[in-house]
Amino acid sequence: MPGLATLLPAGVAVAHCRGDELPDGDLGLYPSEESIVARAVDKRRREFVVARACARQALRRLGAPAGAIPKGSAGEPQWPPGVVGSITHCAGYTGAAVACRSDMLAIGVDAEPNEPLPDGVLRLTAAAGERAQLDSLAAQDPAVHWGRLLFCAKEALFKAWYPVQQQWLGFADATIRLEPAGTFRARLTAPTPDAGRFADCPGRWSLDGGVLLAALWLPADE
Numbered sequence: 001m002p003g004l005a006t007l008l009p010a011g012v013a014v015a016h017c018r019g020d021e022l023p024d025g026d027l028g029l030y031p032s033e034e035s036i037v038a039r040a041v042d043k044r045r046r047e048f049v050v051a052r053a054c055a056r057q058a059l060r061r062l063g064a065p066a067g068a069i070p071k072g073s074a075g076e077p078q079w080p081p082g083v084v085g086s087i088t089h090c091a092g093y094t095g096a097a098v099a100c101r102s103d104m105l106a107i108g109v110d111a112e113p114n115e116p117l118p119d120g121v122l123r124l125t126a127a128a129g130e131r132a133q134l135d136s137l138a139a140q141d142p143a144v145h146w147g148r149l150l151f152c153a154k155e156a157l158f159k160a161w162y163p164v165q166q167q168w169l170g171f172a173d174a175t176i177r178l179e180p181a182g183t184f185r186a187r188l189t190a191p192t193p194d195a196g197r198f199a200d201c202p203g204r205w206s207l208d209g210g211v212l213l214a215a216l217w218l219p220a221d222e
Helices: 042-062 121-125 128-140 146-165 193-199
Strands: 013-018 083-090 093-100 104-113 174-179 183-188 200-208 211-219
Touching (some): 013 042, 083 146, 093 104, 104 146, 146 183, 146 211, 183 193
Antiparallel strands (some): 083 093, 104 211
């Protein structure tokens, strides 16, 4: 399976769909999920339904219970006991990745359209040093919208960070170093003693059709 599966290590179960594809299995919602989108517009509801269905498909592939996946206080998925994971969706792509907590401390994945960021967003989400790398990267591979990829990598970092740390992580709290070969490195700008292994952690990225994908994980046994 291409997509996120190419970025994540063995032991992580992945499910995804592209475009108008639908994941295997029931597309219904549990009551705790239904309440999240009870007043949502049709587009948002469909995105949520497909994302939860992908997540349950990934859970089944892991051999874990594929029940309700409600939201936490920051919007993070609430996985079954003993499971860690991450969900992402953007126009044209929905994906989920899960693993046993005994194998992984944290997983973060994000998908973004390979398009320029809206005006002004890059300056708000990237430090001057991060922005400085983008021109060089664009000269090496102009097919990638590197500012959007930097944003994507930061989103993946936050999705891995928050379920473990239960603290907000702003865009200015971490820097991303992108490499053309499909890797990146995330470093906290002012790591605290309780930041642990999040202070400096690697990730991978890819351009999958018109979608940028970023994934970051921390094994449980390091």
